[in-house]
Amino acid sequence: MGKQPLVGMTPDEMADLLAGLGEPRFRARQLFQWVYEKGVKDFAAMTNLPAKLREQLAERTILRLLEKEAEQHDRKTNTTKYLFRLHDGSKVESVLMRQSWGNSVCITTQVGCRMGCTFCASTVGGLVRNLTAGEIVDQIIMMQRELPEGQRISSVVLMGSGEPLENYDHVLKAIRLMHEPDGLNIGYRHITVSTSGIVPGMRRLAEEGLPITLALSLHAPDNELRRQLMPVARIWSIEEVLAAARAYGEKTGRRVTYEYILIDGVNDGPEHATALARLLKGSLAHVNLIPMNPVAERPQYRRPSSERVSRFKQILESSGIATTVRREMGGEIDAACGQLRNRVLRRQMRR
Known part of the structure; x- marks a missing residue:
């Protein structure tokens, strides 16, 4: 530069x-x-x-590492997706979600992703490169500029494109910068890092002494199915991943969130819910159920019916597992979970 x-x-x-x-x-x-x-x-x-x-x-x-290239707005959920251009011409997407309790953002940590999860759009083009700490934080700053005067961003989820724990040093520096009182002043407890299950990174993060929330993308209750959905599961077994997640909860005192995308006829049956409840029994855990969001390149996967989602939730709750169904935000503009990538669809675009 x-x-x-x-x-x-x-x-x-x-x-x-x-x-x-x-x-x-x-x-x-x-x-x-x-x-x-x-x-x-x-x-x-x-x-x-x-x-x-x-x-x-x-x-x-x-001063700035990003330029806003385009935005799309979902009026139904008051969600805006931004396409930012980086100095080398790469592009990333970030999402601003305006909610009754405050403004939250979903930010990206890599250009593309190499995890290869079979239900996700972010990994379709593979990994281009890691973002720097400045490029990660600048997404928040740029979206804060879009808010009316007096409003602030109060929470951050690192759940956009990429695997945060594969870009560990830059992600950790960015988190510390978000927290600086003279800057964005975002509390650590309002920052969530999502991982597909990079066990060494999870264990390393537990030793940092930061009370941030860890969100583990689980998506299956057994090794065989998880390996079909998530290639990273061929490196670390579900037993290793859960052990690292439990260790994180014990070390930090923070309840781990287990993300579970429900795919019709694949991992959303009563037997899957029962097996998942058995796995998490006794853990400091919260399950976040995410009905599959459509991805053009993944036509083989469908969203389950609301009845199947409710049944899955009921089985977990009856076993004492705290469970919520994630409210979909930005589905109309491909900004919901699993839909982000390093380009933006041309429909509904505003410059």
Whole structure:
């Protein structure tokens, strides 16, 4: 890129940058607020910084790593999907969900995905590259700019395209940046990291001492079916994945969320629910049931009936497993779970 990105820098890194320009450390806090809290796109907006410093920063650094290329809005659920263009021409999608209790966002951690889950759109084109910490955080900042004055983003889920734990260092730095009080100031308890079951990453995350929520994509109650749906299950068995999830809950005191996509006639039968309840019995667990969202490239999979979803939920709850059915948000614009990718459909597009 030629210039050093400011978004992605920690307060200490900004202080070091400014010290090299002969500026006192207190300027770092001011700069950090402009970059993260206010999300400005122009150095001229940084009115409490000396003009000379603004000129130096404009010569040596860049403010934003993303450009909004397009957006689609689902009026029924008040959800907006954004297509962002990166400096190398790559594109990623992110989702802003406006809800009664606050604004939440679903952000992407990789351009594409190599996990190969057979029900998901994000993996269709494979993995292009990891996102940097700055590119991850800038998605939140760019979407916050879209909100009316006075509104903030209150929760973040790292559930967009990609496997977060395969981009561990950048993801962890991004999470710490989201939490900075002088920036986005998002509480750790309002941040969720979703994984397909990268066992070493799950165990490493448990040791970080951060009270974030871990969401494990399970999607099957046994090894054979899980391997059919999720190639990653050929590396780590369901027993290994569940052991890592339980260890995370014990270490952090945080209840693990188990994501379970319900696919008609594949993994949504009473026998699957009974087996899942048996697996999770006694764990600090919450099951999030997700009726399959349509994916053009996966015509073999269908959404189950509401009766089958209700029956599955009932079996889990009767075994004492806390269970919810995820409210679909953004289905009309291919922004729901399993539908994100690194391009956007042309229908309903606004520039």
